[in-house]
Amino acid sequence: MFTRSAIFEGTIRKGQEEAFFRMVEERLLPVWKRMPNAQAVRVMRMVDSDPDSPDIAMVQEIDYPTMDAVKEALASPVRLEGRAITDEMMRMFDGRFYHVVYNRIAPK
Template sequence: MLTRTAIYEGVIRAGQEDTFFRRVRDELEPLWRRFPNVTAVRVQRVIAKDEDAQPIAMILEMDFPDRAAIEACLASPIRPESHAATMAVMTLFEGRFYHLVTEARALAPSP
């Protein structure tokens, strides 16, 4: 499994936090869930961080079975629609977003 992660680095404009996350839920999440080959979508709202951490408002994770599935997603006609909707919501945000693709393995806690 591979995960394509979007990091939203920056801050939500003052007084707009509820509106930002409502628009993410109502306008962006339905699009993200429609991407082809996506097996899971996680939207994470940062609620606490280390004092010296970069400001991260939100993290989006989308799981895919393999690299070909990610490429098909990126070639999907949903992508331009999703990007345009994202840019509209980003008017409430001061910062940038960028993507990472990762491969993970889960470790059981030590007994």
């Protein structure tokens, strides 16, 4: 099992929090669920962290069965749909987002 995660490091602009997460739920989540080979999609909103940790507003995770499945999803036109919406959403965000891919060790 491989999980590709998007980490939104930074802060949502004041007064934009509801619009930001509404865009995630109403526009991005449906696209993410259509990613080829996606087995599960999770979106987490940060509520607390260690005092010295960076500001993380949100983390998104999509599970895939293999690394080849991840690569197929990344080459998909569905990804471009999500990227266009993400670029629009980033107008409400001060920071950056980046991706990491994990190989699940436990549980299997």
